Amino acid sequence: MAALCAWIGCVFAACSATPDSFTRFDPVRLRVTASAAVHRRSFLALAASLLALPGCERAPAALPAGGFGTDDLARGHALRERLAQGLDLRPDVRQRTRVLIAGGGIAGLAAARALRLAGVPDVALLELQDSAGGNSRAGQLGGLACPLGAHYLPVPGDGAPEVQDLLEELGLRRREAGRWRHGGDGGRHLVHSPQERLYLHGHWQEGLLPLQGVGAGTLAQYRRFGARVAQLARTAPFAMPTLGTWRAGQGLHPEIAALDAVTFDAWLAHEGLDDAWLRWYLDYCCRDDYGAGSARVSAWAGIHYFASRHGFAAPGEEGDVQDHGVLAWPEGNGWLAQRLAAPLQAAAQLHTGRAVLRIDEGADGVQLDALDLASGRVERWQAERCVVALPTFIAARVLGAGAPDVVHQAARRLPRAPWLVANLHLSRPLQDVPGAAPSWDNVIHADPVPGGLGYVDAGHQRLAGGALLAAPTVLTYYQALGDVPGARAALATQDWTHWAAPMLQSLSAAHPDLPDVATRLELTRHGHAMAIPVPGTQAFLSQIGLQSNKNKGLQLSNGERARVLPVPATARLVFAHADWSGYSVFEEAFTRGHAAGLWAA
Structure with missing residues (x-):
C-alpha cells in the first residue's frame, strides 16, 4: 500500500502541475505526453479517492514544542477587554515633558533621534511592547x-537622505575612493551570497x-x-x-494617478502580461512588501516595488541600478531598532509597557x-507637543472626537493586512x-500555506566556517494574511498548532529531515500589521493638507542639511507613521518620523 500511495502521490502532483511542469514530469523515465491529458480530470478524481484510503494519507510533520509569544494582538486585545469591563482610568501618576512621542515603532524612534539632533533634551517615548521597534522588533x-x-x-x-544619514551614523555607509560603500566592516552587514x-x-x-522549465x-x-518598468521609471516619479x-496643490503625476486608480492585476491584463509564471512572481512580490497580492494592491504599488528600488531585470539582462544590496542581521531590523532606542534607554526616556488610552490637544x-x-x-x-507615531486606526481611537477629520x-x-511570523529553532x-x-x-x-512567503535563515549571516556551520540556527517563516478571509479573527481564536502544522508540512x-531537528516554534501575531496600498490610496493621501516644517536647524548627524519635508499636523500634534x-x-x-521630530523640536 505504501508503494502504491507513493506512486499515486507522484502522478497526482504531476497532473496537478502547471502546463510547463506537466510536460517535464518524468518520475521513473515515464514521459507524460499530451495524450495523457485526455483522461487527466478522471484520473485526478481516482487518485484523490485512493489517497483518502486508510494508510494512504501523507503523514503530518511532527510538531515541536511551541506557542504564541507576547505580541501586539495579545496586549491590544487584553487592554480592550479591560476597558470594556469598566477599568478605572483616573490618573495615579502625573508626568511632564517638553515633547511626548506616542508609539515606539521606527517612526517614533526616528522622531526621537531627530529631536536629539535638534538639541531637545526633554523627550519621553511611550511604547506598548516591552521593547521598541514596532514591526521591527527582535527576539x-x-x-x-x-x-x-x-x-x-x-x-x-x-x-x-535621512536613511542614508542613519546608516552613516551606524557605520553602515561611508565614502571610500570617491564611492559610497555599504555594509560596514568589509560589507559584513550586507546579505551574503x-x-x-x-x-x-x-x-x-x-x-x-521562476526559470526552470x-x-x-x-x-x-x-x-x-x-521594459515597461524601465519606461515608467523614466517618465514618472517613482x-x-x-x-x-x-x-503640493497639483495632485499626483498623471501616470502615477492612472496606475493608482486600478489594481495591479487589471493593469497587467491590460498590458497583455498574462503568463502564469510571471503573475505568480509579481503576486509574491506584492504579498511580500504589502501583505496582499496583485489582485488587491494598486498598479502603482506593483510598479513601485520595482521602479523605486532595483528595477526588474529579465534573465540575461542587466538592471539599471548600481547598488541594490540588502542589509540584514540575524535579528532582522531589530538590529536597527535597538540602536535607535539605545540613546533613549540611556537617558531614561523610553517607557515601555505603556498603552496609550487618550490624547487631548488643548490651547496650552x-x-x-x-x-x-x-x-x-x-x-x-x-x-508642549506630541508626535503621534501610531497607526492611523489607533490614532483615531485615542484622539476620539478631537482628532482631525x-x-x-x-x-x-x-x-x-495581518501577518504571522514563525521562528523555528533547529x-x-x-x-x-x-x-x-x-x-x-x-x-x-x-506554497500551500495560505499567505506563505518562505523563510529566512538567521545562520546565513555567520562569517565563521567549519564547525559553526553545523551549529543550531533559527528559520523565520512569514505569512502575509491580507488576502486570507477571516485571518485576523483566526489569529485571535485559533490555537498555535492551527498555524504550525501546515507550515511545517x-x-x-x-x-x-525537518521534524528530526526542529526543537521549538514560537509564533508572533500581527493583527493589524500594515496598511495595504489599494487603488486610490495615493490619490487620497497626496491630497492631505501638510504643514511646512519651520525647523531649519541641524538636520542630519553629519552636519548636512537635507530637504525639510512637510508633515500632517495641528497646532500641537504631528503625525508620523508609515x-x-x-x-x-x-x-x-x-x-x-524624522520630519515629525524636526517639526516638534
Whole structure:
C-alpha cells in the first residue's frame, strides 16, 4: 500500500502541475505526453479517492514544542477587554515633558533621534511592547537572535537622505575612493551570497523568478514587463519615500494617478502580461512588501516595488541600478531598532509597557493618559507637543472626537493586512534536496500555506566556517494574511498548532529531515500589521493638507542639511507613521518620523 500511495502521490502532483511542469514530469523515465491529458480530470478524481484510503494519507510533520509569544494582538486585545469591563482610568501618576512621542515603532524612534539632533533634551517615548521597534522588533529563541517582524533594509537610494544619514551614523555607509560603500566592516552587514532561491519542480533554483522549465513565451513576457518598468521609471516619479514625489496643490503625476486608480492585476491584463509564471512572481512580490497580492494592491504599488528600488531585470539582462544590496542581521531590523532606542534607554526616556488610552490637544499643551501594564497604574502626561507615531486606526481611537477629520478618514480608508511570523529553532542546519545552495531567503513556489512567503535563515549571516556551520540556527517563516478571509479573527481564536502544522508540512516537502531537528516554534501575531496600498490610496493621501516644517536647524548627524519635508499636523500634534505613505517599509516610517521630530523640536 505504501508503494502504491507513493506512486499515486507522484502522478497526482504531476497532473496537478502547471502546463510547463506537466510536460517535464518524468518520475521513473515515464514521459507524460499530451495524450495523457485526455483522461487527466478522471484520473485526478481516482487518485484523490485512493489517497483518502486508510494508510494512504501523507503523514503530518511532527510538531515541536511551541506557542504564541507576547505580541501586539495579545496586549491590544487584553487592554480592550479591560476597558470594556469598566477599568478605572483616573490618573495615579502625573508626568511632564517638553515633547511626548506616542508609539515606539521606527517612526517614533526616528522622531526621537531627530529631536536629539535638534538639541531637545526633554523627550519621553511611550511604547506598548516591552521593547521598541514596532514591526521591527527582535527576539531570541534558544539563545539565538531572530526577527519578530521586518528582517531587511535595501540599500537606500539618494531619495532617502535621512536613511542614508542613519546608516552613516551606524557605520553602515561611508565614502571610500570617491564611492559610497555599504555594509560596514568589509560589507559584513550586507546579505551574503547566495541571497535567495526558489523551490520549484522538486529542487532549488537560484533567484526567485521562476526559470526552470519555463518556455520562450514566459521569457518574452519577463522582458516585456522589465521594459515597461524601465519606461515608467523614466517618465514618472517613482521614489522612496513617496512623500518627496507628491506635488503640493497639483495632485499626483498623471501616470502615477492612472496606475493608482486600478489594481495591479487589471493593469497587467491590460498590458497583455498574462503568463502564469510571471503573475505568480509579481503576486509574491506584492504579498511580500504589502501583505496582499496583485489582485488587491494598486498598479502603482506593483510598479513601485520595482521602479523605486532595483528595477526588474529579465534573465540575461542587466538592471539599471548600481547598488541594490540588502542589509540584514540575524535579528532582522531589530538590529536597527535597538540602536535607535539605545540613546533613549540611556537617558531614561523610553517607557515601555505603556498603552496609550487618550490624547487631548488643548490651547496650552497636550494631555495624554497611558496605562502602565506592569503596575496597572494610569499615568497622565503633560507636554508642549506630541508626535503621534501610531497607526492611523489607533490614532483615531485615542484622539476620539478631537482628532482631525483626516485621521478618521485614513483609519476608515486604509485596509490592514495581518501577518504571522514563525521562528523555528533547529538543532542543526537542514539537509538539502538537489539544486541551488542554501540561501538567506528561501521560497517555496505555490506554497500551500495560505499567505506563505518562505523563510529566512538567521545562520546565513555567520562569517565563521567549519564547525559553526553545523551549529543550531533559527528559520523565520512569514505569512502575509491580507488576502486570507477571516485571518485576523483566526489569529485571535485559533490555537498555535492551527498555524504550525501546515507550515511545517510545507517546509518538510523541501526538507524531509525537518521534524528530526526542529526543537521549538514560537509564533508572533500581527493583527493589524500594515496598511495595504489599494487603488486610490495615493490619490487620497497626496491630497492631505501638510504643514511646512519651520525647523531649519541641524538636520542630519553629519552636519548636512537635507530637504525639510512637510508633515500632517495641528497646532500641537504631528503625525508620523508609515500609514501616511499608504504602505509599511522602513524608509517610509523613518523619513516621516524624522520630519515629525524636526517639526516638534
